[in-house]
Amino acid sequence: MxxxxxxxxxxxxxxxxxxxxxxxxxxxxxxxxxxxxxxxxxxxxxxxxxxxxxxxxxxxxxxxxxxxxxxxxxxxxxxxxxxxxxxxxxxxxxxxxxxxxxxxxxxxxxxxxxxxxxxxxxxxxxxxxxxxxxxxxxxxxxxxxxxxxxxxxxxxxxxxxxxxxxxxxxxxxxxxxxxxxxxxxxxxxxxxxxxxxxxVSLCPLYFASMRSVVDQNGKLIVIDDDERAAALGFGPPQIEKVRFRSLGCWPVTAALRSEAQDIGGVVRETFSSSLSERSGRVSDAxxxxxxxxxxxx
CATH class of the missing domain: 3.40.50.620 (HUPs)
Incomplete structure (x- = not known):
């Protein structure tokens, strides 16, 4: 075994x-x-x-x-x-x-x-x-x-x-x-x-990288499409190092600040966190x- x-x-x-x-x-x-x-x-x-x-x-x-x-x-x-x-x-x-x-x-x-x-x-x-x-x-x-x-x-x-x-x-x-x-x-x-x-290879969004984000009521939203983001009323973005713990539709899925750039780092961060897995899903309301x-x- x-x-x-x-x-x-x-x-x-x-x-x-x-x-x-x-x-x-x-x-x-x-x-x-x-x-x-x-x-x-x-x-x-x-x-x-x-x-x-x-x-x-x-x-x-x-x-x-x-x-x-x-x-x-x-x-x-x-x-x-x-x-x-x-x-x-x-x-x-x-x-x-x-x-x-x-x-x-x-x-x-x-x-x-x-x-x-x-x-x-x-x-x-x-x-x-x-x-x-x-x-x-x-x-x-x-x-x-x-x-x-x-x-x-x-x-x-x-x-x-x-x-x-x-x-x-x-x-x-x-x-x-x-x-x-x-x-x-x-x-x-x-x-x-x-x-x-x-x-197992995963989508790169699970790993920390410098990404364009806006703060929406305390949630960090990664801007995946500048034109659509503007139409939704999102403000000017800033660059932060973030990753995702769970993935959904990009305007309602919050990222978290992170330094974890590989699976080992993600595992360490995940299991020292007090947040739930789906805490970034704004659409879970x-x-x-x-x-x-x-x-x-």
Missing amino acids: SEFGYLDALESEAIQILREGVAEAEHPVLLFSGGKDSTVLAQLALRAFYPSVPPLPLLHVDSTWEFREVIEFRNRFAFENGFELVLHHNEDGRQQGLNPIDHGDLYTSTMRTDALKQALDFAGYDVIFGGARRDEEATRAKERVVSLRNAAHGWDPKNQRPEIWSNFNWRKKSGETLRVYPLSNWTEFDLWAYILSRR GSLERQKREGYF
């Missing part, structure tokens, strides 16, 4: 879930945002089906307000690892000019939830793998590893199946789908330990449970 032996058990469990889910699916897909969780999940899929080409595509629901470095990392990751990459955004929402600052919950519902449901329906995906973890947020803890969704992709936390001794219920009726979370039993510490021990009931990942 390796120096990080407990990670081998977590890895084996996740690989088992991926293999079982793909075997039970007609059209499986892996949700990929370019963040650390979905990157680890995609790496596990590579291990699960090696040496074959991964038998499921990566699906990125593009809100149209993604960081440019996330897009670049996403494209490079898919190409280098032989994944088919499927992209989707909600064209109606884009035409309406929705943005995460002015339109809040409407933006999230339209550009995230509705866009995801459109993508799943269009391709007929029935087993959808995601990188969410139970320790990430209180609502996540109500999920099972295999989460049943109705024909409208709705989720009822009271209608969760028991999972005893890692026996997962893959049954579904016509029109129903399954959201599957192989990292459910991982913590943020486990994730970073795995990234460190397996040398709404109800995640309500969004999940409506079909959010």
